[in-house]
Amino acid sequence: MAAAGKLLRHQPEQHMESRLAPTPRSLADVDLRSRDIIGRGWGKLERFVFRHKRFDGEWSDEVTRDVYTIGEAVNVLPYDPALDAVVLIEQFRTCGLVWGEATWLFEAVAGVREKDEEPEDVARREALEEAGCELRTLHPVATAWSSPGGYGERAHLFVGAASLEGVGGIHGLAHEHEDIRAVAVPLAEAYAATQDGRVRDAKTIVLVQWLMLNKSQIG
Structure with missing residues (x-):
């Protein structure tokens, strides 16, 4: 979601696609800067700092996200x-x-x-x-x-x-x-x-x- 008052880059699709096909991606498209455990309980809370390839081929800004995991x-x-x-x-x-x-x-x-x-x-x-x-x-x-x-x-x-x-x-x-x-x-x-x-x-x-x-x- 964009911040209030900030427009997203917009490149409209030219046609409807007949098949839902994912964009080819691998871990090479993620630049993981750090991964740290910041909390433990029943599960664990990890903080990831990373960049990822955007759909226009450029790298994103550095992003920080927290992920909580108990298991599979x-x-x-x-x-x-x-x-x-x-x-x-x-x-x-x-x-x-x-x-x-x-x-x-x-x-x-x-x-x-x-x-x-x-x-x-x-x-x-x-x-x-x-x-x-x-x-x-x-x-x-x-x-x-x-x-x-x-x-x-x-x-x-x-x-x-x-x-x-x-x-x-x-x-x-x-x-x-x-x-x-x-x-x-x-x-x-x-x-x-x-x-x-x-x-x-x-x-x-x-x-x-x-x-x-x-x-x-x-x-």
């Missing part, structure tokens, strides 16, 4: 094709305290990938720990940055086929301070919740909407 995330939405139902988990999240809100959120199952652990193994482990369900097959949806402006988390998104008969109740690991309520609901109800504000978590909205479009692939 894995998110999975368990789905029962026979019931046409999903399981969502409800738990308290700290994010709302920033805005003075109490945020107990409905989400897909989520966990952090450990060193040398495959994302699929994390999905299966977390589905059992957080929702009490065993996944049969996993369907990759995307690998995406959660909030690339200042958060270093890369997330692996899956939908997992499972039987949700009898799934629900309170779950979580006490030593990780987890207090999780698992709720099985019809997929149509989960989708309605993404539309009316009951589901306010971005990754969960993506997974539910993907499943609405692709549920015939899940078996």
Whole structure:
């Protein structure tokens, strides 16, 4: 975003492109001046000072950005094709305290990938720990940055086929301070919740909407 009163350089495109193609880039297009850890807690806060190649081929001015990283995330939405139902988990999240809100959120199952652990193994482990369900097959949806402006988390998104008969109740690991309520609901109800504000978590909205479009692939 430009500072108030300052115009951006503007070079209009001459035509609409038929295919969305990324600009070829590599680390050679980034001049990293420094990288320092400026805070530690559950994750780490790093400060990067850098320049990068602009779209006009010139180097940018020196930029300073802070990035917070906990780890590499894995998110999975368990789905029962026979019931046409999903399981969502409800738990308290700290994010709302920033805005003075109490945020107990409905989400897909989520966990952090450990060193040398495959994302699929994390999905299966977390589905059992957080929702009490065993996944049969996993369907990759995307690998995406959660909030690339200042958060270093890369997330692996899956939908997992499972039987949700009898799934629900309170779950979580006490030593990780987890207090999780698992709720099985019809997929149509989960989708309605993404539309009316009951589901306010971005990754969960993506997974539910993907499943609405692709549920015939899940078996």
